[in-house]
Amino acid sequence: MKFKVNNNEVFASTGGRPFDKKKPLIIFVHGSGLTHMTWVLQTRYFAFHGYNALAIDLPGHGLSSGESLKSIEEMADWVNDVIDAVGHKEASLVGHSQGCLVTVECTSRYPNKIKTLSLMGGAGAIPMNPELLSLAENNDPKAVDLMMDWAHGPAGHFGGHPVPGLYHINTGTMLAKSRTIQNTLGVDFRACDNYKNGFEAAKNIKCPTLSILATDDKMCPVKEGKKLASLIDGSQVDIIDNCGHMMLLEEADRVLTVLKKFITTNYPPLSS
Amino acid sequence: MSDKKKELKPNTYKFDTLSLHAGYQPHKNAGSRQVPIYQTTSYLFDDVDHAAALFNLERGGHIYSRISNPTVGVLEERVASLEGGTAALATSSGMSAIFLTVMTLCEAGDHLVVSSQLYGGTVNLFRLTLPKFGIKCTFVKPRDTEGFKKAIQKNTKGIFGELVGNPGNEIMNMPEIAKIAHDAGIPLMVDATYQTPYLCKPFEHGADIVIHSLTKWMAGHGSSMAGILVEGGKFDWMQNDKFPTMTKPYEGYHGLSFAEEFGPTAFTMKARAEGMRDFGPCLSPQNAWNVLQGIETLSVRMKKHCSNAEEMVKYLSNHESVAWVSHPSVPDHPDHELAKKLLPNGRGSMIAFGIKGGKDAGVAFINNVKLASHLANVGDTRTLVIHPASGTHSQMDEATLKFAGLSHDMIRLSVGIEDIDDIKNDFEIGFRAARKPRLVSNQ
Numbered sequence: 001m002k003f004k005v006n007n008n009e010v011f012a013s014t015g016g017r018p019f020d021k022k023k024p025l026i027i028f029v030h031g032s033g034l035t036h037m038t039w040v041l042q043t044r045y046f047a048f049h050g051y052n053a054l055a056i057d058l059p060g061h062g063l064s065s066g067e068s069l070k071s072i073e074e075m076a077d078w079v080n081d082v083i084d085a086v087g088h089k090e091a092s093l094v095g096h097s098q099g100c101l102v103t104v105e106c107t108s109r110y111p112n113k114i115k116t117l118s119l120m121g122g123a124g125a126i127p128m129n130p131e132l133l134s135l136a137e138n139n140d141p142k143a144v145d146l147m148m149d150w151a152h153g154p155a156g157h158f159g160g161h162p163v164p165g166l167y168h169i170n171t172g173t174m175l176a177k178s179r180t181i182q183n184t185l186g187v188d189f190r191a192c193d194n195y196k197n198g199f200e201a202a203k204n205i206k207c208p209t210l211s212i213l214a215t216d217d218k219m220c221p222v223k224e225g226k227k228l229a230s231l232i233d234g235s236q237v238d239i240i241d242n243c244g245h246m247m248l249l250e251e252a253d254r255v256l257t258v259l260k261k262f263i264t265t266n267y268p269p270l271s272s
Numbered sequence: 273m274s275d276k277k278k279e280l281k282p283n284t285y286k287f288d289t290l291s292l293h294a295g296y297q298p299h300k301n302a303g304s305r306q307v308p309i310y311q312t313t314s315y316l317f318d319d320v321d322h323a324a325a326l327f328n329l330e331r332g333g334h335i336y337s338r339i340s341n342p343t344v345g346v347l348e349e350r351v352a353s354l355e356g357g358t359a360a361l362a363t364s365s366g367m368s369a370i371f372l373t374v375m376t377l378c379e380a381g382d383h384l385v386v387s388s389q390l391y392g393g394t395v396n397l398f399r400l401t402l403p404k405f406g407i408k409c410t411f412v413k414p415r416d417t418e419g420f421k422k423a424i425q426k427n428t429k430g431i432f433g434e435l436v437g438n439p440g441n442e443i444m445n446m447p448e449i450a451k452i453a454h455d456a457g458i459p460l461m462v463d464a465t466y467q468t469p470y471l472c473k474p475f476e477h478g479a480d481i482v483i484h485s486l487t488k489w490m491a492g493h494g495s496s497m498a499g500i501l502v503e504g505g506k507f508d509w510m511q512n513d514k515f516p517t518m519t520k521p522y523e524g525y526h527g528l529s530f531a532e533e534f535g536p537t538a539f540t541m542k543a544r545a546e547g548m549r550d551f552g553p554c555l556s557p558q559n560a561w562n563v564l565q566g567i568e569t570l571s572v573r574m575k576k577h578c579s580n581a582e583e584m585v586k587y588l589s590n591h592e593s594v595a596w597v598s599h600p601s602v603p604d605h606p607d608h609e610l611a612k613k614l615l616p617n618g619r620g621s622m623i624a625f626g627i628k629g630g631k632d633a634g635v636a637f638i639n640n641v642k643l644a645s646h647l648a649n650v651g652d653t654r655t656l657v658i659h660p661a662s663g664t665h666s667q668m669d670e671a672t673l674k675f676a677g678l679s680h681d682m683i684r685l686s687v688g689i690e691d692i693d694d695i696k697n698d699f700e701i702g703f704r705a706a707r708k709p710r711l712v713s714n715q
Contacts, residue, residue: 011532013532013533015533016328016329016525016526016527016528016529016533017526017527018527035535037533037534037535037536040533040534041330041331041332044328044329044330044533045325045330045331048324048325048328048330048526062535063510063532129280131280132280135280142280142282145282145284146280146281146282148282148284149282149283149284155297155299157284157285158285158293158294158295158296158297159294159295159296159297159349159350159353160295160296160297160300160349161332161349162331162332162333163332163537163541164332164334164340164341164342164344164345164348164544165340165345165348165349165352165359165360165361165362165540165544166332166349166352166358166359166537166540167294167295167349167352167353167357167358167359167360169284169353170352170353170356170357170358170505171358171359171505171536171537174358174504174505174506174535174536175535175536178535178536242299252331252332253331253332253333256331
């Protein structure tokens with residue numbers, strides 16, 4: 001579906017179901033340089049089981065217009081604006097990687113609106129390798145190739161996509177190259193590198209929170225994810241073996257099973 | 273110790289490694305080092321909810337082997353990885369891959385621009401069969417790049433061609449034709465069977481969909497039929513209103529928009545969800561496994577195919593019984609320079625040559641070679657020969673043969689990986705017979 005936030009058109013996948021204001025809202029926030037399509041193996045399930053699942057394209061990404069937002073704080077406020085724009089008073093948030101920084105900050109800023117928080121491959125800070133940051137800001141496609149290398153675990157490098165016939169790494173590469181790299185990945189990496197408030201923001205979070213971490217995640221290692229989770233009261237942690245940072249694709253079924261249990265328990269769907 | 277900073281390099285696996293490993297994780301398959309053959313029609317559901325989720329594309333997984341199969345899935349991922357594509361869909365043959373591609377792209381009333389130099393079966397599909405489905409085609413000679421542009425109509429949905437035409441070895445100027453297609457907002461579909469991804473990766477030159485008859489060099493051993501379509505993932509289906517079945521809600525899946533939902537893999541998802549469901553040209557797991565065995569040695573075999581082919585080009589070019597030789601490695605081949613650019617790892621192992629004495633000499637040659645096999649296939653490990661005018665393209669009339677660039681003296685040679693001296697010795701037997709065609713044919 002398309003709607004406007006701050007006069008810019010926003011695209012969000014609804015998981016193949018029409019948006020229905022009566023249903024509880026889950027917002028999925030993608031990682032650096034990526035798009036709503038990274039969530040396809042999670043959103044469709046929720047969309048068909050009593051929720052409005054909105055996998056958003058951040059401004060300037062995927063099918064959304066406007067320019068990329070330059071800070072995690074701006075993105076957090078923008079997610080709050082999305083909730084308002086679609087006519088809801090509350091939402092459950094799910095983030096991946098940079099999307100975790102955004103959703104942590106948003107939950108901290110708008111505690112009354114956010115009912116559950118699910119973090120995948122999250123950390124309190126994501127400092128960037130200076131060379132990788134420079135490549136992305138200079139529009140070098142090598143930045144995408146490096147990101148795809150580091151983002152997939154050893155097993156993920158062989159493929160084994162849960163959807164028959166799809167090849168992880170090349171699909172991710174195409175998503176990250178679908179818009180001008182310096183305007184998406186470059187801006188996002190800089191925003192991640194600049195963001196310093198993650199651990200403080202986490203201390204303010206009181207809603208049920210889940211962290212899904214992966215043993216082979218080189219971008220947000222398990223110890224960093226656990227450190228963030230330890231600052232959030234009652235946070236649940238689930239660790240996936242033999243999996244890298246792209247757990248939402250590499251181990252899509254496992255992620256969906258854990259996510260489904262957590263969200264349906266803490267933020268029940270509209271019963272049919 | 274040097275203080276020079278180490279340059280960052282992606283450590284994703286390279287071609288030869290992907291040929292052996294891509295698409296398969298042993299730890300998810302009982303530790304089996306070899307890809308298991310999942311000889312089954314169907315797959316247990318955990319519960320009713322799980323079944324509904326699979327049917328509704330909410331989860332990845334397998335339902336019924338017409339739609340997908342784990343062994344076939346490994347092959348699909350492996351070929352996608354080697355091509356640099358996002359996704360692939362394997363089929364029962366190369367022809368079914370072409371048919372499925374067209375039926376995923378087009379509806380009745382649509383039009384395609386098609387290279388005229390194609391395998392005879394493909395010509396008949398575009399010329400005679402697709403019009404029965406309301407899909408019309410305009411044929412353009414592969415070297416007539418401007419002709420492709422002129423042939424595009426308002427209802428044209430794509431351009432199709434073989435990168436190196438069968439059997440005349442004319443090469444499409446893929447980068448220029450891709451630009452023409454993209455300027456018109458339509459995709460370029462390339463049959464790259466002759467090249468395999470070892471010799472050329474068409475996505476790097478602008479193609480959007482790549483098709484292979486895996487039966488040929490990819491499988492390589494003449495044992496199994498298989499085809500595949502591979503998606504490049506760059507084509508924007510939403511850029512115009514030409515592809516409503518990709519971009520508009522699809523009734524068959526609760527209003528799903530393939531382009532919105534699956535982006536760089538939308539075409540393959542639609543081809544599988546709709547095409548395999550409705551047409552069903554599925555690949556058997558045994559044949560998928562056979563093809564996987566072939567792909568494991570693809571680069572090793574292709575090097576030998578190409579070196580033997582270049583030796584045969586030299587031998588034929590200097591032979592008194594040969595009127596002409598067509599192979600992109602020949603300096604006076606009209607596409608020699610283009611071939612250097614598009615096929616840097618080798619120019620392939622398909623040679624067309626004209627035998628002095630015309631059709632009778634050609635028939636005598638074919639009937640007398642002993643090592644080379646006379647059959648309707650290419651890309652076997654063994655050397656193959658055929659006389660196209662009386663074989664693969666025999667269903668064409670004179671005018672169509674001429675338009676397809678075929679002559680009665682043409683012999684199509686698929687060079688195998690035998691010892692090169694043995695191939696040459698065998699050809700000497702054929703040429704000797706060809707010089708006395710009447711005598712031999714009366715034996």
